[in-house]
Amino acid sequence: MTLQQQFDDIPGTTLFDAQRSRQGYHLNMFCMSLMKAENRAAFKANEAEYLKRFPMTPEQSAAILKRDWNGMISLGGNIYFLAKLFSSDGLSFQHVAAIMTGSTQQEYAQMMLNGGRPVEGNRSKSEWQQRG
């Protein structure tokens, strides 16, 4: 496997590499703009209108409006930038992590209390495919 293939083979994980950084530049810079209180207010007042300030693709805007976190990541979003968006929504990292993994808040929090997601069975996409 090439190095790129090795990274791509890690299941449920998106490497924020050059290609994704270019793809997600405006999406991430939109998130960055929410660091300012006046921008947060403008976004809250009319989300779709505010997004027009950033030259994003329709798919990126739609993912933001739907708060489709995995969708945003697949379109070049980076988790530390997305954190600006979910923080302004009043959500924690753990809350959004639960959503991204398809668990309930309680299931996810319990998994962490039990020691987290084990690495066994979570190293390769082939392991996830076998599990179905």
Next chain:
Amino acid sequence: MADIIAGVATSHVPAIGAAIDLGKTQEPYWAPLFKGYEASKKWIAEVQPDVIILVYNDHASAFSLEVIPTFALGCAAEFPPADEGWGPRPVPVVKGNPELAWHIAQSVILDEFDLTIVNNMTVDHGLTVPLSLMFGQPKEWPCQVIPLAVNVVQYPPPTGNRCYNLGKAIRKAVASFDKDLKVVIFGTGGMSHQLQGPRAGLINREFDTRFLDNLTKDPQALAKLPHIDYVREAGSEGIEMVMWLIMRGALDDDVRETYRFYHVPGSNTAVGHIILENKR
């Protein structure tokens, strides 16, 4: 002569900062974690460093995607806490040491580590949470702090080997500074954790334990670890651990492990902490 006498590594989970700021440290969820830092607080109160060189990463606070420095050294006189979207943490402004910082910058650049010099920057939880863990909630931080921000957000971050060797260059730079200063270097971030995607919540205690063991015994072996191993074995954000190797490189080859603490979970993260001292 300035001298690096010890290294401290610790995770810098933002929720730890929030727990401190909101007075939740005695709650059942958090109490075991903060108990693990009691010995460290005593240790650093006895050591009384003049300066801390604090290796950390910025989390899209001071640096966005507009400018992405691989290594950025804070040379300013002070660094205000960043507003990360919910207001700045209620912690003291961080006071720098511009004279030593500039000396380090010049020395390591001439040693071919072309870092970025920063004169105006805020510092986020990556820097302030380790200070809170080690010093609690003082009115002023008890020593000066030189921030060294490392890019671990945009792939590729620097290699572990580059970090380890930068640590060595920093050690040489500090040793050639002609004022008597007691310096402690912090490496922060880690340990295993993944914050994104369907694999979020990954923790690898075995990897972390081996990393802690080798940090003391065999840092050269750790320096060879490729990025793919961090990401696959310790989670996409586990790659922050390359920053610990800057701390390790700045110490003697032979060090004493003074203290170690490991706790799961700190929110989404395996919280790891170690204190290493030069034997001199």
